[in-house]
Amino acid sequence: MAGSTLEIKNLHVSIEGNEILKGVDLTIKGGEFHAIMGPNGTGKSTLASAIMGHPKFEITEGSVLLDGEDVLEMDVDERARAGLFLAMQYPSEISGVTTSDFLRSSINARREEGDEIPLMKFIKEMDEALDYLEIDKNMAQRYLNEGFSGGEKKRNEILQLMLLKPEIAILDEIDSGLDIDALKVVSKGINKLRDENFGCLIITHYQRLLNYITPDAVHVMMQGRVVKSGGPELAQRLEAEGYDWIKEELGIEDETVGQEA
Amino acid sequence: MTVETKLPYDKDYINQFSGDHQEPEWMKELRLQALEQVDKLELPKPDKTKIGKWNFSRFKHTAQGEKISSLTELPPEINDFLDKDNLPENIIIQRNHSVAYAAISQELKDKGVIFTDIFTAIKEHSDLVQRYYMKDAVSIDEHRLTALHAALMNGGVFVYVPKNVEIEDPLQVIFWQEDPEVALFNHVLVVADENSSVTYVENYISHNNEEETVANVVTEVIAQNNARISFGAVDNFASGTTAYNNRRGVAYRDATIDWALGQMNDGNTVSENVTHLIGDNSISNAKTVSVGRGNQSQNFTANIVHFGKNSEGYILQHGVMKDKATSIFNGVGKIEHGASKSNAEQESRVLMLSEKARGDANPILLIDEDDVTAGHAASVGRVDPLQLYYLMSRGITQKEAERLVIHGFLAPVVNQLPIESVKEQLTQVIERKVY
Numbered sequence: 001m002a003g004s005t006l007e008i009k010n011l012h013v014s015i016e017g018n019e020i021l022k023g024v025d026l027t028i029k030g031g032e033f034h035a036i037m038g039p040n041g042t043g044k045s046t047l048a049s050a051i052m053g054h055p056k057f058e059i060t061e062g063s064v065l066l067d068g069e070d071v072l073e074m075d076v077d078e079r080a081r082a083g084l085f086l087a088m089q090y091p092s093e094i095s096g097v098t099t100s101d102f103l104r105s106s107i108n109a110r111r112e113e114g115d116e117i118p119l120m121k122f123i124k125e126m127d128e129a130l131d132y133l134e135i136d137k138n139m140a141q142r143y144l145n146e147g148f149s150g151g152e153k154k155r156n157e158i159l160q161l162m163l164l165k166p167e168i169a170i171l172d173e174i175d176s177g178l179d180i181d182a183l184k185v186v187s188k189g190i191n192k193l194r195d196e197n198f199g200c201l202i203i204t205h206y207q208r209l210l211n212y213i214t215p216d217a218v219h220v221m222m223q224g225r226v227v228k229s230g231g232p233e234l235a236q237r238l239e240a241e242g243y244d245w246i247k248e249e250l251g252i253e254d255e256t257v258g259q260e261a
Numbered sequence: 262m263t264v265e266t267k268l269p270y271d272k273d274y275i276n277q278f279s280g281d282h283q284e285p286e287w288m289k290e291l292r293l294q295a296l297e298q299v300d301k302l303e304l305p306k307p308d309k310t311k312i313g314k315w316n317f318s319r320f321k322h323t324a325q326g327e328k329i330s331s332l333t334e335l336p337p338e339i340n341d342f343l344d345k346d347n348l349p350e351n352i353i354i355q356r357n358h359s360v361a362y363a364a365i366s367q368e369l370k371d372k373g374v375i376f377t378d379i380f381t382a383i384k385e386h387s388d389l390v391q392r393y394y395m396k397d398a399v400s401i402d403e404h405r406l407t408a409l410h411a412a413l414m415n416g417g418v419f420v421y422v423p424k425n426v427e428i429e430d431p432l433q434v435i436f437w438q439e440d441p442e443v444a445l446f447n448h449v450l451v452v453a454d455e456n457s458s459v460t461y462v463e464n465y466i467s468h469n470n471e472e473e474t475v476a477n478v479v480t481e482v483i484a485q486n487n488a489r490i491s492f493g494a495v496d497n498f499a500s501g502t503t504a505y506n507n508r509r510g511v512a513y514r515d516a517t518i519d520w521a522l523g524q525m526n527d528g529n530t531v532s533e534n535v536t537h538l539i540g541d542n543s544i545s546n547a548k549t550v551s552v553g554r555g556n557q558s559q560n561f562t563a564n565i566v567h568f569g570k571n572s573e574g575y576i577l578q579h580g581v582m583k584d585k586a587t588s589i590f591n592g593v594g595k596i597e598h599g600a601s602k603s604n605a606e607q608e609s610r611v612l613m614l615s616e617k618a619r620g621d622a623n624p625i626l627l628i629d630e631d632d633v634t635a636g637h638a639a640s641v642g643r644v645d646p647l648q649l650y651y652l653m654s655r656g657i658t659q660k661e662a663e664r665l666v667i668h669g670f671l672a673p674v675v676n677q678l679p680i681e682s683v684k685e686q687l688t689q690v691i692e693r694k695v696y
């Protein structure tokens with residue numbers, strides 16, 4: 001089988017003592033694109049952050065495996081080098097570190113010492129990706145995310161995705177704050193990576209993104225769990241009808257985390 | 262002065278020393294008068310740092326240094342300081358108290374630029390040096406260390422840029438305390454006459470970790486009307502050297518003095534950088550970076566005093582503290598009565614890398630005039646775990662992520678240094694000190 005497999009089993013996650021994820025099960029294989037939708041505050045970003053190893057979240061139960069390897073035992077940088085990538089909903093700003101230096105360090109982190117990417121090759125690859133995503137070349141020399149507009153930050157996340165070529169990527173609201181042209185460009189970048197070796201988990205609120213990037217599966221999160229899964233038609237129904245019908249179907253009154261079903 | 266710190270340098274010694282250097286009478290007198298004041302004056306009292314027990318008295322006053330025949334054959338200790346692809350035309354290397362190497366381009370000579378060691382300057386340009394030496398910038402009787410400096414001055418350089426002369430290439434000076442016990446009582450005097458401009462960069466270096474000595478450095482930088490001086494420095498004395506480093510600027514009408522200082526000493530250090538904006542429309546940017554490590558205690562002052570109308574002063578201090586190092590960062594903006602329409606801005610940021618390190622940022626604004634603008638920002642903090650998380654989520658190791666964040670934090674000043682090789686060298690020093 002091509003590509004990697006990410007298995008999330010019965011994942012429970014707490015922050016500062018409050019349980020936010022209450023048993024998430026999800027498997028993403030190379031070649032598959034999954035979408036996660038769900039109202040605000042239902043645990044979508046928490047799931048993404050917990051998989052990547054955000055320092056604030058505590059895993060209280062369950063497991064995350066990448067090709068059978070225990071991801072939760074790995075440090076954040078090891079997870080990335082094992083093939084995971086998270087495009088963050090709110091990327092940090094890092095003053096004094098240029099986007100270009102950061103990208104080069106990230107690429108070299110995956111390579112052996114002494115086998116660093118030659119500077120010219122790096123510049124060529126970066127320039128190609130910048131062009132592909134229609135990003136102003138000056139951005140590479142600006143400090144990482146510092147003073148970037150919302151849309152620029154999102155494009156920068158996709159720029160990193162394209163250059164780092166992970167096995168499994170999680171994209172947390174990569175479409176929020178994008179104008180319609182930017183949405184197309186970003187989708188183009190993601191679709192370029194689409195092949196049997198690349199798996200992707202796309203967190204979004206809008207069907208719009210999924211018009212450009214057709215998912216193989218759509219999952220709905222409420223109260224810290226995946227409460228419904230289906231095909232692309234599920235996203236279309238949510239867009240048209242909202243979430244009330246699911247809540248009714250499942251007898252949920254308040255969908256946010258902390259409210260019991 | 263207490264008995265145990267009594268110096269073995271008396272009137273006879275000073276007479277002899279001055280005579281050996283064939284100094285003019287005024288210089289000898291200045292030294293002798295300063296010596297008389299040493300005992301009457303107190304040590305300086307930097308805010309929140311006790312220096313009473315620091316070594317200011319155990320040192321050797323003189324040592325010679327060998328000549329360096331060519332810039333392509335530098336001793337390994339100072340090899341990194343020069344840009345090999347672009348060897349400087351204008352450079353002085355002072356080794357202990359000898360000029361080991363000195364060069365100035367014919368072009369600058371023809372324009373009347375003076376760039377020479379302080380003893381030669383005192384002999385050959387006696388009137389010019391006398392006009393500025395410890396007069397308008399630093400006074401002999403400020404405290405015991407300035408008096409000691411004046412009495413025992415034993416090295417340094419003099420730069421004079423005549424009216425309307427603009428120097429493109431930087432002037433570089435390396436002060437190398439090679440002898441582990443020798444003291445540098447260095448005096449640097451940079452004078453830019455009206456409408457002139459110059460970039461000057463200096464390095465202080467030593468390797469004495471076991472042996473003790475003192476560096477007592479006074480630097481006076483004078484920008485006459487409409488002159489521009491860009492002053493860069495990397496201080497890198499080893500832990501055995503106790504350093505008092507006083508860099509002071511005086512800017513007259515429409516003049517600019519910019520400082521980019523890498524304060525990287527490993528020993529106890531008092532470093533004060535004060536600029537007097539005397540003239541209307543004068544400007545100063547003072548940018549400093551500092552790293553503290555081991556047990557060292559440091560006190561840094563960046564102070565801009567506004568006298569002229571419409572004068573502008575910007576202070577940016579960034580410091581990184583690790584191990585058990587202690588540092589105080591004083592940022593002082595003072596606007597005197599009459600300096601209307603002036604602007605005093607300052608920012609001090611301290612990044613703490615260890616639980617045991619101590620860092621204090623004291624922003625001080627003293628304003629005696631109504632019609633001005635002023636602002637300050639200060640913070641003492643740790644490396645942001647979310648920044649590390651973000652960097653590490655791309656595969657970068659924690660160590661490398663910290664390195665990036667720290668370099669990024671210091672970049673605003675490092676990037677300001679006017680010579681590429683000095684910038685690189687500061688980056689290397691930071692690297693060595695932080696990891």
Ligand SMILES: Nc1ncnc2c1ncn2[C@@H]1O[C@H](COP(=O)(O)OP(=O)(O)OP(=O)(O)O)[C@@H](O)[C@H]1O
Pocket residue numbers: 015016020038039040041042043044045046047056089256257
């Ligand atoms: N750092 C934190 N401290 C306290 N509570 C948190 C923290 N991060 C998340 N939470 C809480 O966890 C719950 C789930 O948040 P999460 O960010 O995962 O939601 P989400 O589904 O991504 O929402 P959105 O669609 O608005 O991005 C929310 O109630 C949120 O307030």
Ligand SMILES: [Mg+2]
Pocket residue numbers: 044045046089172173
């Ligand atoms: Mg979210």
